[in-house]
Amino acid sequence: MKTALILIRRNIKLFFKDKGMFFTSLITPVILLVLYATFLANVYRDSFIQNFPETVVVSGKILNGLVGGQLLSSLISVTAVTVAFCSNLLMVQDKVSGARLDIDITPVKSSIVSLSYYIATFITTLGICLFALTACLGYIAFIGFYLSFVDIILLISDTVMLVFFGTALSSIVNSFLSTQGQMSAVGSIVSSCYGFIAGAYMPVSSFSSGLRNVVCMLPGTYGTSLLRNHALGGALGELEKLGFNQMHLTSLKDALDCNLYLFGRQIPTFVMYLVLIGVTLLLVGAFVLITYLKNKKIKKSDR
Numbered sequence: 553m554k555t556a557l558i559l560i561r562r563n564i565k566l567f568f569k570d571k572g573m574f575f576t577s578l579i580t581p582v583i584l585l586v587l588y589a590t591f592l593a594n595v596y597r598d599s600f601i602q603n604f605p606e607t608v609v610v611s612g613k614i615l616n617g618l619v620g621g622q623l624l625s626s627l628i629s630v631t632a633v634t635v636a637f638c639s640n641l642l643m644v645q646d647k648v649s650g651a652r653l654d655i656d657i658t659p660v661k662s663s664i665v666s667l668s669y670y671i672a673t674f675i676t677t678l679g680i681c682l683f684a685l686t687a688c689l690g691y692i693a694f695i696g697f698y699l700s701f702v703d704i705i706l707l708i709s710d711t712v713m714l715v716f717f718g719t720a721l722s723s724i725v726n727s728f729l730s731t732q733g734q735m736s737a738v739g740s741i742v743s744s745c746y747g748f749i750a751g752a753y754m755p756v757s758s759f760s761s762g763l764r765n766v767v768c769m770l771p772g773t774y775g776t777s778l779l780r781n782h783a784l785g786g787a788l789g790e791l792e793k794l795g796f797n798q799m800h801l802t803s804l805k806d807a808l809d810c811n812l813y814l815f816g817r818q819i820p821t822f823v824m825y826l827v828l829i830g831v832t833l834l835l836v837g838a839f840v841l842i843t844y845l846k847n848k849k850i851k852k853s854d855r
C-alpha cells in the first residue's frame with residue numbers, strides 16, 4: 553500500500569511538472585471557451601429565443617442562466633474525458649523514456665504500477681474538473697444563478713462519474729500505446745473529436761436522425777445530457793413560473809439535449825445513469841483483465 557501511494561504521488565507530480573503534458577490536457581477546454589466567447593454564446597441565445605413563445609417575456613438574467621448552464625455542461629463533459637486521456641499518457645511516456653523498465657526491475661508488482669497510474673489519473677482529472685466546475689459556477693453566479701444545492705450536488709456526482717468513465721476508457725486505450733507518435737495521434741483525435749460525438753460542441757438534436765441515433769448509443773452523450781439537466785434545471789423552472797406550458801418546455805429540453813431520443817423513443821434519466829455506470833464498470837473490468845493478461849505474459853517470458 554505504501555509503495556502504491558509513493559507511485560501515485562510520483563505520477564501526479566510528473567503530470568503537473570511536465571508543462572507540455574499539462575497544457576495539452578487543457579487545450580480542448582480552452583478551445584471550447586474560445587468558441588463560446590466568439591460565437592457559441594450567441595448561437596445558444598438564438599436557439600433559446602427561437603423556442604420562446606412570443607407571448608412570454610424572458611429576462612436577460614434567465615437567458616444568461618440558460619447559456620451559462622449549457623457552457624458548464626459542455627465544458628465539464630469534455631474536460632472529464634480529454635484531461636483523463638492526457639493525464640494517463642504518463643504510462644506511455646514512461647515506456648518511451650525507459651522509466652517503466654526501471655520500475656519493472658524493482659520488486660514492485662506490475663498490478664500495483666498499473667493501479668497507481670489509474671488512481672493518479674483519476675485524482676488529477678477530478679481535481680482539474682472540480683476546479684473548472686467551481687469556475688463555471690462562479691461565472692453563472694455572476695450572470696444568472698438559478699441552481700439549487702441539490703443541483704450542485706448532482707453536478708458534482710455527474711462530474712465524478714464522467715471522470716471515472718474517462719479514466720477507465722483512457723486506461724484501456726493508452727495501455728496499447730508505446731511510442732511518441734501514437735501518443736500524439738491519440739491525443740489529437742480525442743481532443744478534436746470527443747466534443748462533437750458527446751454533443752458538447754453542437755446539440756445532438758441538430759444532427760441528422762441517423763447520426764443522432766449513433767451518438768445516442770455512446771455513454772459520453774448520456775453524461776453530457778445528465779449535466780445539461782442539472783445545470784439547466786433551475787433556469788428551466790423559472791421559465792415554467794413565467795408561464796411556459798409543457799409543450800414549449802419539452803421542445804426547449806429537446807433542443808438542449810436534456811431529452812435524448814433513440815430511434816424515436818425518449819431515454820429516461822435513470823437509463824442514462826445505468827448505461828454510464830454500467831459501461832464504466834465494464835471498462836474497469838476490461839482494464840483489470842488486460843493488465844492481468846499482460847502480467848501473465850511477462851511472467852511466462854521471464855521463465
